[in-house]
Amino acid sequence: EDQVTQSPEALRLQEGESSSLNCSYTVSGLRGLFWYRQDPGKGPEFLFTLYSAGEEKEKERLKATLTKKESFLHITAPKPEDSATYLCAVQAGRRSSNTGKLIFGQGTTLQVKP
Amino acid sequence: GAGVSQSPRYKVAKRGQDVALRCDPISGHVSLFWYQQALGQGPEFLTYFQNEAQLDKSGLPSDRFFAERPEGSVSTLKIQRTQQEDSAVYLCASSSAAGNYNEQFFGPGTRLTVL
Numbered sequence: 001e002d003q004v005t006q007s008p009e010a011l012r013l014q015e016g017e018s019s020s021l022n023c024s025y026t027v028s029g030l031r032g033l034f035w036y037r038q039d040p041g042k043g044p045e046f047l048f049t050l051y052s053a054g055e056e057k058e059k060e061r062l063k064a065t066l067t068k069k070e071s072f073l074h075i076t077a078p079k080p081e082d083s084a085t086y087l088c089a090v091q092a093g094r095r096s097s098n099t100g101k102l103i104f105g106q107g108t109t110l111q112v113k114p
Numbered sequence: 115g116a117g118v119s120q121s122p123r124y125k126v127a128k129r130g131q132d133v134a135l136r137c138d139p140i141s142g143h144v145s146l147f148w149y150q151q152a153l154g155q156g157p158e159f160l161t162y163f164q165n166e167a168q169l170d171k172s173g174l175p176s177d178r179f180f181a182e183r184p185e186g187s188v189s190t191l192k193i194q195r196t197q198q199e200d201s202a203v204y205l206c207a208s209s210s211a212a213g214n215y216n217e218q219f220f221g222p223g224t225r226l227t228v229l
Contacts, residue, residue: 043220104156
């Protein structure tokens with residue numbers, strides 16, 4: 001069964017204290033790994049898509065990396081406005097079963113204190 | 115606005131009532147998804163439309179849940195005879211193309227509370 005696990009469940013950082021969030025996955029045929037940010041009371045906001053092991057993408061203070069078993073979201077010198085829940089999701093399966101549905105992890109809730 | 119919109123934003127229903135949740139995807143988007151998000155959890159897939167065709171409904175938890183997208187744009191998720199376990203946020207997402215590899219853009223969700 002396809003599965004996505006995120007750790008830690010919650011993370012508290014001081015402003016400027018860099019850290020990483022982990023997303024481990026077990027899927028049959030990875031098609032894409034997605035990172036989203038979700039603020040309270042809002043829908044998930046797209047951040048990155050990674051397609052193959054070794055790929056990296058950056059956006060401001062965020063950098064996402066991918067291996068064959070896991071993805072990391074690195075946060076460099078975070079600010080209070082980076083506080084949110086970060087969700088990892090995968091698309092998987094044979095090309096013939098091509099619906100594109102996302103399988104999500106449970107999320108990591110990040111709090112950055114000034 | 116150019117984003118995905120959902121209505122109502124909040125819905126309170128008495129157990130046993132029927133509810134209908136609406137999703138307006140981004141104009142021109144081929145793919146439309148419904149997800150259910152319980153408190154403190156990640157979203158879980160319910161169903162997928164490519165234009166007006168419902169190609170995957172494997173995530174619908176029971177036959178009380180029904181979704182439609184008759185003209186390939188607006189979609190409605192209907193829940194009949196609501197139960198307390200149906201309380202959750204229902205998220206709609208759309209994507210510009212069919213299948214894998216394409217990012218999905220989410221609406222703000224409808225928070226359903228069943229009393």
